[in-house]
Amino acid sequence: MDLYEHQGKELFRQAGIPVSEGRLATSPAEAREAAEALGGPVVVKAQVLTGGRGKAGGIKLAAGPDEAEARAEEILGLDIRGHVVRKLWIERASDIEKEYYLSLTFDRSAKRALYMFTTQGGVEIEQVAEESPDALVRLHVDPLEGFRPWQARRLVYGGGVTDPSEQKQIAAIVERLYDAFVRFDAMLCEINPLIVTPDGEVKALDSKFTVDDNALYRHPQIAEMRDVAADDPLESLAREKQVTYVKLDGEVGVLGNGAGLTMSTVDVVTFAGGRPANFCDLGGGGDAQGVVDALSVITRDPQVKAIFFNIFGGITRCDEVARGILQALSEMSLELPIVVRLDGTNAEEGRRILAEAAPPNLSVSPTMLEAAKRAVELAA
Ligand code: GDP
Numbered sequence: 441m442d443l444y445e446h447q448g449k450e451l452f453r454q455a456g457i458p459v460s461e462g463r464l465a466t467s468p469a470e471a472r473e474a475a476e477a478l479g480g481p482v483v484v485k486a487q488v489l490t491g492g493r494g495k496a497g498g499i500k501l502a503a504g505p506d507e508a509e510a511r512a513e514e515i516l517g518l519d520i521r522g523h524v525v526r527k528l529w530i531e532r533a534s535d536i537e538k539e540y541y542l543s544l545t546f547d548r549s550a551k552r553a554l555y556m557f558t559t560q561g562g563v564e565i566e567q568v569a570e571e572s573p574d575a576l577v578r579l580h581v582d583p584l585e586g587f588r589p590w591q592a593r594r595l596v597y598g599g600g601v602t603d604p605s606e607q608k609q610i611a612a613i614v615e616r617l618y619d620a621f622v623r624f625d626a627m628l629c630e631i632n633p634l635i636v637t638p639d640g641e642v643k644a645l646d647s648k649f650t651v652d653d654n655a656l657y658r659h660p661q662i663a664e665m666r667d668v669a670a671d672d673p674l675e676s677l678a679r680e681k682q683v684t685y686v687k688l689d690g691e692v693g694v695l696g697n698g699a700g701l702t703m704s705t706v707d708v709v710t711f712a713g714g715r716p717a718n719f720c721d722l723g724g725g726g727d728a729q730g731v732v733d734a735l736s737v738i739t740r741d742p743q744v745k746a747i748f749f750n751i752f753g754g755i756t757r758c759d760e761v762a763r764g765i766l767q768a769l770s771e772m773s774l775e776l777p778i779v780v781r782l783d784g785t786n787a788e789e790g791r792r793i794l795a796e797a798a799p800p801n802l803s804v805s806p807t808m809l810e811a812a813k814r815a816v817e818l819a820a
Pocket residue numbers: 483490491492493494495499501532533534535536539562632633645646647
């Protein structure tokens with residue numbers, strides 16, 4: 441789950457990472473009030489779950505309440521890379537002398553958390569990595585050892601920070617970032633920019649914070665932060681029905697039992713020249729309610745032109761799944777063509793059940809490749 445900047449900053453604050461004081465606003469009038477309460481110049485920041493807000497005109501300085509109201513008027517309703525701005529974070533403006541970059545992310549290939557630090561902050565990190573890779577210091581953390589103070593020193597010295605006060609402050613932030621990462625079960629904590637003010641104070645001016653969805657159950661405070669209105673409507677429907685669903689761009693709806701089989705199904709659809717519309721894993725069972733739930737999510741996507749239902753019966757028997765499919769289809773009206781591949785335990789019995797009673801829009805193929813080809817044809 442991705443957090444908004446202001447939510448990430450709240451977690452930073454709780455972890456002892458310095459951030460500026462700010463208030464939320466959802467209207468120009470509230471932005472004015474926030475600026476009045478904060479006093480002095482403020483920065484009006486669009487709260488959207490995407491980066492590059494500055495370049496898109498979503499971040500503007502305001503000298504006081506009048507300007508804050510005017511800037512809020514301009515930014516609210518703005519579309520930033522497909523995200524409409526509904527909330528603003530009004531923050532006490534900072535003077536910036538330097539912009540650095542610090543992040544901690546979960547590196548899946550190394551199975552470790554990875555620190556990245558560079559004094560060339562403010563711009564996209566991918567650009568730094570490409571144009572001046574030497575300026576980017578990378579350092580993994582051993583999960584059993586945890587954070588060690590030498591790691592902060594290596595990042596800070598390696599990045600070329602020479603001022604002793606800056607070194608000390610950044611080292612403290614590096615350590616607290618690891619605390620925050622572990623404590624809140626993060627997948628990513630990024631500070632870009634990490635600024636140094638003319639007074640020599642170091643603080644987090646931005647926050648990108650991603651929390652592991654699978655750990656949300658132990659963080660009710662964070663789970664509550666989810667902004668249902670900003671979620672993809674299909675993915676929230678799926679979450680509600682406890683269906684594992686990821687939206688993709690194509691036309692062939694994919695449904696499988698088990699994550700591995702479903703991923704292979706996505707691959708085989710592509711291999712057959714089609715484009716998968718989604719990834720949807722039914723899980724181990726094949727009961728009618730599960731099938732109804734999954735099909736109702738998949739078919740809600742108007743791009744879907746055909747469905748490929750790929751079942752391998754292991755513990756679940758194919759005849760049970762076949763009955764589940766028939767019952768599901770009798771409970772819902774489904775006009776799209778659906779191709780079923782059944783294999784595994786009791787596959788013949790399952791295919792016979794479907795062949796006898798299936799509606800005309802359902803066809804059965806014995807192999808995965810044949811079924812994929814057929815579904816791709818039907819979706820064309
Ligand atoms: P992003 O564009 O979505 O990454 O949003 P950021 O929060 O990183 O802000 C983008 C840029 O706006 C920063 O790199 C700063 O240059 C500028 N900015 C943000 N807050 C302030 C502030 O308080 N004072 C000043 N002077 N500039 C700011």
